Amino acid sequence: MANQMTKAQLVAALAERTGGDKKQAGAMLDALTGIITSTVAEGGAVTLPGVGKIYCRERPERMARNPSTGEQVKKEADKVVKITVAKALKDSINA
Template sequence: MNKQELVDAVAAATGDTKSSVGEAIDAILDVVTTTLARGDTVQLIGFGSFSTGARAERAGRNPSTGETITIPAAKTVKFTAGKSFKDLVNGA
């Protein structure tokens, strides 16, 4: 499902217009990304939690040349599914 399909599904479920649903989804995504950029966690009960993590600098290898390279440290985004979501996906 892409973003437009999500907008269509939410609009059909709520009876709101596609434009207002699109604006609401854009606002939600903006708040979530801003919150994660600050390093805070976003927890949606029943769905899951989004948080940031850190990946340390590490050594890697260039597959073309075999040369050893240094892969710089980076921030990552993590998602942990909530129990209700896991149960739904697993058919429990």
């Protein structure tokens, strides 16, 4: 990975692009994170146009292998957050 954007850098970039201040941009980012978290936790999905779709998927109970001992262990059913990347984003990266 070439370079990662931290939350502070993201807030600063958001404030610059919207013409607002960093405090408002930080509040907007926190609100967006809270909305996505609560919606996905309730079983819904959030689509961010041009970015992708964030949703929760249930994984069934399965057998897994302990990598250090090789022993087969039963892994309980669980939920995992998935992100499907939007075609527009894929195309812009591969252009």
